[in-house]
Amino acid sequence: MSRKDDPFAQEGRSGLVGWGRDHGRVVREAMHHISARLATSLIVWLLVGIALALPAGLYLLQLNLADVGSDWDGRPGLSVYFKVDTPEAELRALAQQLRAEPQVQEVEETSSTQALAAFHAHTGLSDALELLEENPLPASLRAMLVSGATVPDLERLAAIAGKASGVQEVVVEKTWLERVSDITTVVSRLSGVLAVLFGVGALLVTATSVRLAIEARLEELKVQTLVGATERQLRRPFLYFGAIYGAGGALVALMLLSMTLLVVETPLSRLAGSYGATLEFTGFDPAFLLVMLCTGAGLGVAGALVAARQRLHDLEVL
Amino acid sequence: MGHIEMHGVTKRFSSGQEALKEVDVSFEAGSMCFLTGHSGAGKSTFLKLLLRLDTPTRGQILVNGKNVTNLKKSRLPFYRRNIGAVFQDHHLLAGRSVFDNVAVPLRVIGMRERDVGRRVRAALSRVSLLEKERLLPAHLSTGEQQRVGIARAVVNRPKILLADEPTGNLDPELSRDIMALFEQFNQVGTTVIVASHDRELIEGMGKRIIELSGGRVVRDRLLESEVLLDESADLMGSDVA
Ligand SMILES: Nc1ncnc2c1ncn2[C@@H]1O[C@H](COP(=O)(O)OP(=O)(O)OP(=O)(O)O)[C@@H](O)[C@H]1O
Numbered sequence: 001m002s003r004k005d006d007p008f009a010q011e012g013r014s015g016l017v018g019w020g021r022d023h024g025r026v027v028r029e030a031m032h033h034i035s036a037r038l039a040t041s042l043i044v045w046l047l048v049g050i051a052l053a054l055p056a057g058l059y060l061l062q063l064n065l066a067d068v069g070s071d072w073d074g075r076p077g078l079s080v081y082f083k084v085d086t087p088e089a090e091l092r093a094l095a096q097q098l099r100a101e102p103q104v105q106e107v108e109e110t111s112s113t114q115a116l117a118a119f120h121a122h123t124g125l126s127d128a129l130e131l132l133e134e135n136p137l138p139a140s141l142r143a144m145l146v147s148g149a150t151v152p153d154l155e156r157l158a159a160i161a162g163k164a165s166g167v168q169e170v171v172v173e174k175t176w177l178e179r180v181s182d183i184t185t186v187v188s189r190l191s192g193v194l195a196v197l198f199g200v201g202a203l204l205v206t207a208t209s210v211r212l213a214i215e216a217r218l219e220e221l222k223v224q225t226l227v228g229a230t231e232r233q234l235r236r237p238f239l240y241f242g243a244i245y246g247a248g249g250a251l252v253a254l255m256l257l258s259m260t261l262l263v264v265e266t267p268l269s270r271l272a273g274s275y276g277a278t279l280e281f282t283g284f285d286p287a288f289l290l291v292m293l294c295t296g297a298g299l300g301v302a303g304a305l306v307a308a309r310q311r312l313h314d315l316e317v318l
Numbered sequence: 319m320g321h322i323e324m325h326g327v328t329k330r331f332s333s334g335q336e337a338l339k340e341v342d343v344s345f346e347a348g349s350m351c352f353l354t355g356h357s358g359a360g361k362s363t364f365l366k367l368l369l370r371l372d373t374p375t376r377g378q379i380l381v382n383g384k385n386v387t388n389l390k391k392s393r394l395p396f397y398r399r400n401i402g403a404v405f406q407d408h409h410l411l412a413g414r415s416v417f418d419n420v421a422v423p424l425r426v427i428g429m430r431e432r433d434v435g436r437r438v439r440a441a442l443s444r445v446s447l448l449e450k451e452r453l454l455p456a457h458l459s460t461g462e463q464q465r466v467g468i469a470r471a472v473v474n475r476p477k478i479l480l481a482d483e484p485t486g487n488l489d490p491e492l493s494r495d496i497m498a499l500f501e502q503f504n505q506v507g508t509t510v511i512v513a514s515h516d517r518e519l520i521e522g523m524g525k526r527i528i529e530l531s532g533g534r535v536v537r538d539r540l541l542e543s544e545v546l547l548d549e550s551a552d553l554m555g556s557d558v559a
């Protein structure tokens with residue numbers, strides 16, 4: 001018997017090369033296992049996909065709503081109405097003051113005479129007003145804010161205008177901005193909550209399927225334990241299962257999202273167009289795809305770890 | 319390599335059952351020994367403790383002078399890689415070929431596939447099953463299945479070979495063949511411990527026999543010189559099972 005074939009020449013070894021080989025073998029096995037149970041795997045992918053698509057879709061929606069808010073053509077502004085008979089100088093003074101504010105893009109002044117002229121032009125009801133001795137229309141000015149102005153900016157400017165002399169009323173046209181910002185907050189919170197809920201859901205789905213895979217291979221796992229497989233080795237194929245289930249689920253989610261975008265794109269841009277905005281759907285970019293895939297794979301691996309911990313930790317071998 | 323000592327080993331299960339009581343034995347490296355005793359005497363428990371599938375309640379087990387009772391969980395697999403184990407219900411993987419079954423221990427240690435092939439075939443040829451490597455275990459006879467189990471146990475050239483009733487389902491002739499195999503492995507230096515209650519079979523092997531009864535060692539027969547530890551043991555020693 002040569003030295004090489006001596007039964008006791010070799011210790012159980014497990015170097016880096018062996019480790020790499022083990023990974024390679026395990027990936028092949030995981031692929032094989034999944035392709036052998038394609039129907040089950042498809043269901044898992046679909047479940048994980050739906051669970052990921054919902055919060056991801058809401059995230060995209062919120063991202064684009066924030067965009068709409070800043071792009072808004074009918075930009076927010078405020079209208080200031082003066083008391084009747086306020087001298088024109090005061091109108092001019094306030095206009096001057098507002099123009100000096102960086103958030104204000106332009107200020108439109110309308111003296112009471114101009115208002116009357118506009119009234120004539122628009123309505124042709126000159127006779128009615130001529131019955132009155134005085135011009136009943138107040139002077140007013142309208143300040144338009146720059147894009148990117150926020151609701152607090154608007155409120156601050158309104159306060160300034162409110163304190164100016166001769167001012168009767170300040171009307172803040174913030175409704176749209178506020179509405180969009182409210183909606184964005186709601187959607188953002190919702191997508192946060194859903195991300196957690198559905199993320200846990202995706203994790204449990206993979207954990208359950210990995211658990212089933214473990215049950216199916218229990219006999220093999222026991223034999224492997226018996227001949228000296230480490231717990232890491234035992235769970236390794238299942239972590240790959242988890243990663244494949246999760247990443248596959250993320251792919252499904254991305255497909256669902258892009259299909260949804262296709263369906264809503266036309267009506268959405270029509271809607272946006274009617275408000276003078278051009279809709280350009282943002283956020284569905286390579287970085288987003290990568291984050292989705294990594295999140296999916298990560299959740300899958302986490303699910304697999306949960307399952308492995310439950311089932312493999314104290315495996316009864318005999 | 320393969321020296322084993324047990325000092326005051328006691329195993330009490332949570333049910334209160336004491337499967338082993340104050341067992342003191344030692345096995346020289348490269349020796350061969352049979353473990354016998356009535357059903358429930360503690361033979362399987364004895365082997366399980368050696369494989370560290372369970373821990374003794376009290377006492378120490380030293381392998382090559384190293385206390386393996388307090389081995390860390392993370393080190394256990396590396397300890398087990400030095401031990402081959404054979405069972406009555408051989409624990410073969412039904413869905414894997416004979417070759418793949420025998421290859422399990424080698425793949426666990428990350429051996430190159432080329433070397434795996436060489437080693438598996440060497441082991442299969444030792445148990446005369448070389449031409450059946452592609453078959454599934456279900457397509458083999460009981461004796462052949464047991465031999466696959468033995469090939470798997472020795473394929474990684476363990477220092478210690480443990481067998482629990484390896485001939486339980488086999489007829490006398492096949493049983494003798496299997497025992498002869500164990501003897502061969504022992505001859506190349508492996509420490510071999512075989513649990514069996516087939517009195518006739520093991521008496522004929524001319525090896526050391528340790529008899530357990532109610533969890534105690536009641537007889538330790540080292541070849542010619544018999545050491546009777548307990549006079550009453552002779553009566554209990556008859557095969558109850
Ligand atoms: N996990 C366990 N929990 C509780 N009691 C156990 C456990 N395993 C074994 N026992 C008990 O320990 C005693 C010894 O069992 P063991 O399996 O070692 O006997 P044995 O000598 O191998 O018997 P047999 O020849 O029937 O295989 C028995 O009484 C058994 O019921």
Ligand SMILES: [Mg+2]
Pocket residue numbers: 361362363482
């Ligand atoms: Mg037993």
